[in-house]
Protein backbone atom coordinates (compact mmCIF):
# COMPACT_ATOMS: atom_id res chain seq x y z
CA UNK A 568 0.00 0.00 0.00
CA UNK A 569 2.74 2.40 0.98
CA UNK A 570 4.49 1.83 -2.31
CA UNK A 571 1.31 2.44 -4.22
CA UNK A 572 0.67 5.75 -2.44
CA UNK A 573 4.22 6.80 -3.04
CA UNK A 574 3.89 6.10 -6.75
CA UNK A 575 0.63 8.01 -6.92
CA UNK A 576 2.15 11.04 -5.30
CA UNK A 577 5.32 11.12 -7.35
CA UNK A 578 3.53 10.60 -10.64
CA UNK A 579 0.18 12.39 -10.59
CA UNK A 580 -2.21 11.08 -13.17
CA UNK A 581 -2.21 13.25 -16.23
CA UNK A 582 -5.87 13.31 -17.03
CA UNK A 583 -6.02 15.02 -20.38
CA UNK A 584 -9.71 15.87 -20.08
CA UNK A 585 -9.03 18.31 -17.24
CA UNK A 586 -7.41 20.60 -19.76
CA UNK A 587 -10.09 21.87 -22.15
CA UNK A 588 -7.52 23.97 -23.97
CA UNK A 589 -5.53 20.88 -24.96
CA UNK A 590 -4.70 21.15 -28.62
CA UNK A 591 -5.25 17.95 -30.58
CA UNK A 592 -3.09 17.65 -33.70
CA UNK A 593 -4.11 16.16 -37.06
CA UNK A 594 -2.25 12.92 -36.40
CA UNK A 595 -2.94 12.46 -32.70
CA UNK A 596 -4.20 9.07 -31.61
CA UNK A 597 -6.45 7.94 -28.76
CA UNK A 598 -5.96 4.32 -27.66
CA UNK A 599 -8.82 2.92 -25.60
CA UNK A 600 -7.43 0.05 -23.50
CA UNK A 601 -3.69 0.42 -24.12
CA UNK A 602 -2.41 -3.09 -23.28
CA UNK A 603 0.34 -4.92 -25.15
CA UNK A 604 -1.22 -4.32 -28.57
CA UNK A 605 -2.07 -0.68 -27.85
CA UNK A 606 1.46 0.08 -26.68
CA UNK A 607 2.96 -1.45 -29.83
CA UNK A 608 0.48 0.56 -31.91
CA UNK A 609 1.57 3.72 -30.06
CA UNK A 610 5.22 3.00 -30.77
CA UNK A 611 4.63 2.41 -34.46
CA UNK A 612 2.30 5.40 -34.72
CA UNK A 613 4.96 7.73 -33.38
CA UNK A 614 7.46 6.32 -35.88
CA UNK A 615 4.98 7.19 -38.63
CA UNK A 616 4.14 10.61 -37.24
CA UNK A 617 7.04 12.00 -35.20
CA UNK A 618 5.85 14.69 -32.83
CA UNK A 619 2.26 13.47 -32.65
CA UNK A 620 0.57 12.84 -29.30
CA UNK A 621 -0.77 9.48 -28.22
CA UNK A 622 -3.43 9.33 -25.51
CA UNK A 623 -4.58 6.30 -23.54
CA UNK A 624 -7.99 5.68 -21.99
CA UNK A 625 -7.87 3.18 -19.12
CA UNK A 626 -10.25 1.72 -16.53
CA UNK A 627 -7.77 1.88 -13.64
CA UNK A 628 -4.69 3.96 -12.84
CA UNK A 629 -2.64 0.77 -12.32
CA UNK A 630 -0.45 1.19 -15.39
CA UNK A 631 -0.47 4.97 -15.79
CA UNK A 632 3.12 5.40 -14.80
CA UNK A 633 4.26 2.75 -17.30
CA UNK A 634 2.16 4.38 -20.01
CA UNK A 635 3.69 7.79 -19.35
CA UNK A 636 7.15 6.21 -19.62
CA UNK A 637 6.35 4.89 -23.09
CA UNK A 638 4.96 8.24 -24.18
CA UNK A 639 1.22 7.60 -23.84
CA UNK A 640 -0.73 10.26 -21.90
CA UNK A 641 -3.18 8.24 -19.80
CA UNK A 642 -6.65 9.21 -18.67
CA UNK A 643 -9.14 7.46 -16.45
CA UNK A 644 -12.34 9.31 -17.21
CA UNK A 645 -14.04 9.87 -20.51
CA UNK A 646 -13.78 13.28 -22.02
CA UNK A 647 -17.56 13.48 -22.40
CA UNK A 648 -18.47 16.27 -24.74
CA UNK A 649 -14.90 17.49 -24.61
CA UNK A 650 -11.97 16.41 -26.72
CA UNK A 651 -12.27 14.66 -30.03
CA UNK A 652 -9.46 12.86 -31.80
CA UNK A 653 -8.76 12.24 -35.49
CA UNK A 654 -7.61 8.66 -34.83
CA UNK A 655 -9.16 6.33 -32.27
CA UNK A 656 -8.36 2.65 -31.75
CA UNK A 657 -10.36 0.55 -29.30
CA UNK A 658 -8.42 -2.45 -27.96
CA UNK A 659 -10.04 -2.97 -24.55
CA UNK A 660 -11.21 -6.54 -23.91
CA UNK A 661 -14.90 -7.04 -23.03
CA UNK A 662 -14.22 -8.63 -19.62
CA UNK A 663 -12.58 -5.51 -18.20
CA UNK A 664 -15.59 -3.27 -18.53
CA UNK A 665 -18.95 -3.15 -16.80
CA UNK A 666 -20.41 -1.40 -19.84
CA UNK A 667 -18.45 -2.50 -22.90
CA UNK A 668 -20.92 -1.17 -25.46
CA UNK A 669 -21.28 2.09 -23.55
CA UNK A 670 -17.50 2.48 -23.60
CA UNK A 671 -17.48 1.78 -27.30
CA UNK A 672 -20.08 4.50 -27.94
CA UNK A 673 -17.99 6.93 -25.90
CA UNK A 674 -14.95 5.96 -27.96
CA UNK A 675 -16.93 6.56 -31.16
CA UNK A 676 -18.07 9.96 -29.84
CA UNK A 677 -14.43 10.81 -29.11
CA UNK A 678 -13.64 10.40 -32.81
CA UNK A 679 -13.83 13.58 -34.85
CA UNK A 680 -14.57 11.67 -38.06
CA UNK A 681 -11.42 12.77 -39.89
CA UNK A 682 -8.85 9.99 -39.65
CA UNK A 683 -10.01 6.55 -38.58
CA UNK A 684 -11.87 4.75 -35.85
CA UNK A 685 -10.82 1.11 -35.50
CA UNK A 686 -12.24 -1.56 -33.21
CA UNK A 687 -10.33 -4.77 -32.43
CA UNK A 688 -12.53 -7.84 -32.33
CA UNK A 689 -12.00 -11.60 -32.38
CA UNK A 690 -12.83 -14.35 -34.85
CA UNK A 691 -15.25 -16.01 -32.41
CA UNK A 692 -18.41 -14.92 -34.32
CA UNK A 693 -17.36 -16.54 -37.63
CA UNK A 694 -19.60 -19.54 -38.11
CA UNK A 695 -17.01 -22.11 -39.22
CA UNK A 696 -15.79 -23.71 -36.01
CA UNK A 697 -15.42 -27.27 -37.21
CA UNK A 698 -12.29 -27.24 -39.37
CA UNK A 699 -13.90 -24.70 -41.70
CA UNK A 700 -12.13 -22.24 -43.98
CA UNK A 701 -12.86 -18.68 -43.10
CA UNK A 702 -12.15 -15.24 -44.53
CA UNK A 703 -13.45 -11.67 -44.16
CA UNK A 704 -16.79 -12.60 -45.79
CA UNK A 705 -17.59 -15.78 -43.88
CA UNK A 706 -21.09 -15.58 -42.34
CA UNK A 707 -21.21 -14.95 -38.62
CA UNK A 708 -23.30 -16.88 -36.09
CA UNK A 709 -26.80 -15.49 -35.47
CA UNK A 710 -27.43 -13.17 -32.54
CA UNK A 711 -28.65 -15.26 -29.61
CA UNK A 712 -26.28 -18.23 -30.17
CA UNK A 713 -23.99 -17.29 -27.27
CA UNK A 714 -23.41 -14.36 -24.95
CA UNK A 715 -19.78 -14.09 -25.99
CA UNK A 716 -20.51 -13.76 -29.70
CA UNK A 717 -23.50 -11.46 -29.05
CA UNK A 718 -21.25 -9.03 -27.19
CA UNK A 719 -18.80 -8.92 -30.09
CA UNK A 720 -21.40 -8.75 -32.87
CA UNK A 721 -23.29 -5.93 -31.17
CA UNK A 722 -20.01 -4.12 -30.63
CA UNK A 723 -19.06 -4.48 -34.30
CA UNK A 724 -22.47 -3.13 -35.32
CA UNK A 725 -22.05 -0.07 -33.12
CA UNK A 726 -18.66 0.65 -34.69
CA UNK A 727 -19.90 0.19 -38.25
CA UNK A 728 -22.89 2.49 -37.58
CA UNK A 729 -20.47 5.22 -36.57
CA UNK A 730 -18.47 4.70 -39.77
CA UNK A 731 -15.63 3.00 -37.97
CA UNK A 732 -13.89 -0.18 -39.10
CA UNK A 733 -13.24 -3.52 -37.45
CA UNK A 734 -10.06 -5.58 -37.30
CA UNK A 735 -10.59 -9.17 -36.32
CA UNK A 736 -7.37 -10.38 -34.78
CA UNK A 737 -6.55 -14.02 -34.23
CA UNK A 738 -4.40 -15.25 -31.36
CA UNK A 739 -1.40 -13.04 -30.75
CA UNK A 740 2.00 -14.14 -29.52
CA UNK A 741 5.16 -12.33 -28.50
CA UNK A 742 8.92 -12.81 -28.67
CA UNK A 743 10.45 -15.20 -26.15
CA UNK A 744 12.70 -12.47 -24.78
CA UNK A 745 9.72 -10.44 -23.62
CA UNK A 746 7.83 -13.25 -21.92
CA UNK A 747 8.83 -12.29 -18.40
CA UNK A 748 7.52 -8.77 -18.85
CA UNK A 749 4.02 -9.86 -19.69
CA UNK A 750 0.94 -11.18 -17.97
CA UNK A 751 0.24 -14.86 -18.46
CA UNK A 752 -2.56 -14.24 -20.92
CA UNK A 753 -0.40 -11.92 -23.04
CA UNK A 754 2.49 -14.31 -23.62
CA UNK A 755 0.79 -16.48 -26.18
CA UNK A 756 -0.72 -19.91 -25.89
CA UNK A 757 2.50 -21.83 -26.47
CA UNK A 758 4.20 -20.22 -23.47
CA UNK A 759 1.18 -20.88 -21.30
CA UNK A 760 0.98 -24.54 -22.32
CA UNK A 761 4.71 -24.99 -21.75
CA UNK A 762 4.29 -23.74 -18.21
CA UNK A 763 1.42 -26.14 -17.58
CA UNK A 764 3.05 -29.17 -19.22
CA UNK A 765 -0.22 -31.00 -19.77
CA UNK A 766 -3.42 -29.37 -20.99
CA UNK A 767 -7.01 -30.60 -21.19
CA UNK A 768 -7.67 -29.56 -24.79
CA UNK A 769 -7.85 -31.68 -27.89
CA UNK A 770 -4.50 -31.72 -29.74
CA UNK A 771 -5.91 -31.33 -33.26
CA UNK A 772 -7.82 -28.11 -32.58
CA UNK A 773 -6.65 -25.49 -35.08
CA UNK A 774 -5.35 -22.09 -34.08
CA UNK A 775 -4.61 -19.02 -36.14
CA UNK A 776 -1.71 -16.96 -34.96
CA UNK A 777 -0.32 -13.52 -35.53
CA UNK A 778 2.68 -11.92 -33.88
CA UNK A 779 1.83 -8.92 -31.68
CA UNK A 780 4.11 -6.72 -33.77
CA UNK A 781 2.27 -7.75 -36.91
CA UNK A 782 -1.14 -7.17 -35.31
CA UNK A 783 0.12 -3.69 -34.44
CA UNK A 784 1.60 -2.95 -37.87
CA UNK A 785 -1.63 -4.08 -39.55
CA UNK A 786 -3.72 -1.93 -37.19
CA UNK A 787 -1.53 1.09 -37.96
CA UNK A 788 -1.71 0.44 -41.71
CA UNK A 789 -5.52 0.29 -41.52
CA UNK A 790 -5.72 3.46 -39.39
CA UNK A 791 -3.54 5.34 -41.87
CA UNK A 792 -5.72 4.43 -44.85
CA UNK A 793 -8.86 6.01 -43.35
CA UNK A 794 -11.24 3.21 -44.28
CA UNK A 795 -14.93 3.57 -43.44
CA UNK A 796 -17.17 0.75 -42.26
CA UNK A 797 -14.96 -2.13 -43.34
CA UNK A 798 -14.01 -5.40 -41.72
CA UNK A 799 -10.44 -6.68 -41.83
CA UNK A 800 -8.82 -9.86 -40.64
CA UNK A 801 -5.42 -10.18 -38.96
CA UNK A 802 -3.75 -13.61 -39.13
CA UNK A 803 -0.59 -15.21 -40.54
CA UNK A 804 -2.35 -17.56 -43.00
CA UNK A 805 -0.58 -20.55 -41.46
CA UNK A 806 -3.17 -22.22 -39.26
CA UNK A 807 -1.67 -24.88 -36.98
CA UNK A 808 -3.12 -27.46 -34.65
CA UNK A 809 -2.24 -27.21 -30.99
CA UNK A 810 -0.08 -30.29 -31.34
CA UNK A 811 1.73 -28.86 -34.38
CA UNK A 812 2.48 -25.69 -32.42
CA UNK A 813 3.97 -27.60 -29.51
CA UNK A 814 5.93 -29.90 -31.85
CA UNK A 815 7.47 -26.80 -33.45
CA UNK A 816 8.24 -25.40 -29.99
CA UNK A 817 9.97 -28.65 -29.01
CA UNK A 818 11.86 -29.00 -32.29
CA UNK A 819 13.11 -25.43 -32.07
CA UNK A 820 15.19 -26.37 -29.04
CA UNK A 821 14.76 -22.80 -27.80
CA UNK A 822 12.61 -23.45 -24.75
CA UNK A 823 13.98 -25.17 -21.67
CA UNK A 824 10.62 -26.49 -20.45
CA UNK A 825 9.19 -29.65 -21.97
CA UNK A 826 5.57 -29.99 -22.95
CA UNK A 827 3.91 -33.33 -22.25
CA UNK A 828 0.55 -33.63 -23.93
CA UNK A 829 -2.95 -32.46 -24.72
CA UNK A 830 -5.60 -34.66 -23.19
CA UNK A 831 -8.96 -33.24 -24.34
CA UNK A 832 -11.21 -34.91 -26.89
CA UNK A 833 -14.47 -33.09 -27.39
CA UNK A 834 -13.97 -29.39 -28.10
CA UNK A 835 -14.65 -28.22 -31.69
CA UNK A 836 -11.86 -28.37 -34.28
CA UNK A 837 -11.57 -24.65 -34.87
CA UNK A 838 -11.25 -22.43 -37.96
CA UNK A 839 -8.71 -21.91 -40.71
CA UNK A 840 -8.42 -18.17 -41.31
CA UNK A 841 -7.28 -16.62 -44.58
CA UNK A 842 -6.82 -12.86 -44.86
CA UNK A 843 -5.51 -12.53 -48.40
CA UNK A 844 -8.17 -9.88 -49.13
CA UNK A 845 -7.13 -7.76 -46.13
CA UNK A 846 -3.49 -7.97 -47.22
CA UNK A 847 -4.35 -6.81 -50.70
CA UNK A 848 -6.66 -3.97 -49.61
CA UNK A 849 -4.37 -2.64 -46.93
CA UNK A 850 -1.09 -3.31 -48.73
CA UNK A 851 0.31 -5.18 -45.76
CA UNK A 852 2.33 -8.32 -45.12
CA UNK A 853 3.39 -9.71 -41.75
CA UNK A 854 7.00 -9.54 -40.63
CA UNK A 855 6.63 -13.04 -39.15
CA UNK A 856 5.09 -15.07 -41.94
CA UNK A 857 4.32 -18.06 -39.69
CA UNK A 858 4.87 -19.38 -36.18
CA UNK A 859 7.73 -21.54 -37.52
CA UNK A 860 9.36 -18.43 -39.01
CA UNK A 861 8.98 -16.64 -35.69
CA UNK A 862 10.70 -19.52 -33.83
CA UNK A 863 13.58 -19.36 -36.35
CA UNK A 864 14.15 -15.72 -35.42
CA UNK A 865 14.52 -16.37 -31.69
Ligand SMILES: *[C@@H]1O[C@H](CO)[C@@H](O)[C@H](O)[C@H]1NC(C)=O
Pocket residue numbers: 698771836
Ligand atom coordinates in the same frame (compact mmCIF):
# COMPACT_ATOMS: atom_id res chain seq x y z
C1 LIG B 1 -9.37 -30.56 -41.45
O1 LIG B 1 -9.20 -30.00 -42.74
C2 LIG B 1 -7.98 -30.32 -43.33
C3 LIG B 1 -7.82 -29.56 -44.64
O2 LIG B 1 -8.94 -28.90 -45.04
C4 LIG B 1 -7.90 -31.82 -43.53
O3 LIG B 1 -6.67 -32.17 -44.12
C5 LIG B 1 -8.06 -32.50 -42.19
O4 LIG B 1 -8.08 -33.91 -42.36
C6 LIG B 1 -9.30 -32.07 -41.49
N1 LIG B 1 -9.32 -32.63 -40.15
C7 LIG B 1 -10.34 -33.31 -39.66
C8 LIG B 1 -10.16 -33.90 -38.30
O5 LIG B 1 -11.37 -33.46 -40.28
Ligand SMILES: *[C@@H]1O[C@H](CO)[C@@H](O)[C@H](O)[C@H]1NC(C)=O
Pocket residue numbers: 814817818826
Ligand atom coordinates in the same frame (compact mmCIF):
# COMPACT_ATOMS: atom_id res chain seq x y z
C1 LIG C 1 11.31 -33.13 -29.05
O1 LIG C 1 12.33 -32.95 -29.99
C2 LIG C 1 13.35 -33.92 -29.91
C3 LIG C 1 14.41 -33.59 -30.94
O2 LIG C 1 14.45 -32.27 -31.31
C4 LIG C 1 12.81 -35.30 -30.13
O3 LIG C 1 13.82 -36.27 -29.98
C5 LIG C 1 11.69 -35.58 -29.15
O4 LIG C 1 11.08 -36.80 -29.47
C6 LIG C 1 10.66 -34.47 -29.20
N1 LIG C 1 9.67 -34.69 -28.16
C7 LIG C 1 8.38 -34.66 -28.38
C8 LIG C 1 7.49 -34.87 -27.20
O5 LIG C 1 7.92 -34.44 -29.49
Ligand SMILES: *[C@@H]1O[C@H](CO)[C@@H](O)[C@H](O)[C@H]1NC(C)=O
Pocket residue numbers: 804841842843
Ligand atom coordinates in the same frame (compact mmCIF):
# COMPACT_ATOMS: atom_id res chain seq x y z
C1 LIG D 1 -6.63 -17.66 -49.32
O1 LIG D 1 -7.68 -17.30 -50.18
C2 LIG D 1 -7.24 -16.92 -51.47
C3 LIG D 1 -8.42 -16.45 -52.29
O2 LIG D 1 -9.47 -16.05 -51.53
C4 LIG D 1 -6.56 -18.09 -52.12
O3 LIG D 1 -6.07 -17.71 -53.40
C5 LIG D 1 -5.40 -18.55 -51.26
O4 LIG D 1 -4.84 -19.71 -51.79
C6 LIG D 1 -5.86 -18.84 -49.85
N1 LIG D 1 -4.70 -19.07 -49.03
C7 LIG D 1 -4.59 -20.10 -48.18
C8 LIG D 1 -3.36 -20.15 -47.36
O5 LIG D 1 -5.46 -20.93 -48.08
